[in-house]
Amino acid sequence: MDDLYRDYILEHYRRPHNFGVLEAPTASYEGSNPLCGDRITMMLGIADGVVREVAFTGRGCAISQASASLLTDEIKGKTVEEVERMTPDDVLDLLGIDISPARLKCALLSLDTVAHALADDTEEKAEEKAEADGSASGAQSH
């Protein structure tokens, strides 16, 4: 009866893939959509430039949860560069439904959160590198 709430979307909402936590993620980020209260945390396990593991937690609407479920399936095994090149349209294609402008933020929260996690990750690496290059004081304040 409803184009948006197809069976597979609801299936991903009820039983999202990759829902849970990683023991030791190399990158993670909590993204939120303040307007609707959607909130997800993306955790990535990256080794040799490849996303080996991915998991997410959080709560939100069917669209944002299904999108996170589909996206995490999609990026597992991809290189960081490939993931970074993903566009909003790629995510909309994964969802396969017409998203109204009001719901775009819900649909794209997962990609946005992954992008932030990756950005944080590279920054951390740069910081670590800088720290290693600079003073030899091993103490880390975070």
Next chain:
Amino acid sequence: MADLATTQRKDQTEPARLDPYQIRADFPILATVNRFGKPLIYLDSAATSLKPQAVIEAVDGYNREYSSNIHRGIYELAERATGAYEAARAKTARLINAPEPAEIVFVRNATEAINLVAYSWGRHHIGRGDSIVLTEMEHHANLVPWQLVVQEKDGDLEFVPVTDDGLLQLDVYEVLLHLRPKLVAFTHVSNMLGTVNPVREMVEMAHAAGALVLIDGAQAVPHAPVDVQELGADFYVFSGHKMLGPTGSGALWARRGLLEAMPPFMAGGDMIREVHLRRSDWNEIPYKFEAGTPDISAQIGMGAAAEYLMALGMESVRAHERELTRYAMEVLPREVPGIELYGPAAELRGGVVSFNLPGIHPHDVAQILDRSGICLRAGHHCTMPLHERFDLAATARASFNVYTVPEEIDALAAGLRDVVRIFDR
């Protein structure tokens, strides 16, 4: 004879019943259909109300027949515009029983009215260590402006907590008043819980403690009789667009003495009496606070809305909406298994019902109902702290107005059953 006597007595105590079906004919938008050919079922009046023909025509009349600036021209059109604008002020004053129209400052909306008070009064009266008492149920519009004031002035905010039933904890309020706050600001009616606060009592308590009081009437003025003199408040703010008027219209009421003592909020044309290169004299109230060309047609429309509401009778409006609320709170739990309603009993609230369906995000609820032409609000309704208080990420909200009929609540219940069916399949 005996019959007549009882009818008469009844007339005195009970307001005339509104005929919402007849009222609906005044709202052209209610004759429209959505992209699926479904008639409009508008249950988001707390966000903004629909506009009756009388308001549409008032706005249109200005634009078609006498569009010109106010308080300036001396030709016929300008006099007409000025007359209509000032007549709108007088009607707005009458709606809330303000002692005089000059105490009504026209602004764009309730938010602007609160900011005006925060900038003009707040920044001059709140100092280091001074406190402002608010409540946990405030709309962001009556929270964030005060955060800015106390951050800048090194003051403090205190909050009256909300009970699980959605009522203000007046015993805590009393304790907070011992802090001798400079200002107490609270909403008359909650836009999420629907709670009608005991404002008169709260004003008395605040005054006894030496505080001034600002009441956010955005959800009250459209739905019930408001008499600012009886309430005894110092500042009272509301938006035109929630009371059947156009967007871009709103009002601040404050006692003359306060307004006269307050410095201007914005500066420019219209708000001055005399301008010299290095200093100026302020105009009299309310013009001192109305710098620049206002939204003339919107305010004229707000005046028409006030007139429309007064013709219906605010007691009747309140009775109609209370009946709808009672009906909704009875029908929804009965027809929609598992639905969770928030806020106090129907007797203690305005026409607002917030709820959730278990395991279904309100955005999905609103999206599915949209198909059936049902307009419902989903989100935090600009009350994030209140949602946090109830540990909710978001809620769905149905809100009513003079044109709402019980059949629309039935349609909502049926729509919600469909939502549950879709998610349970």
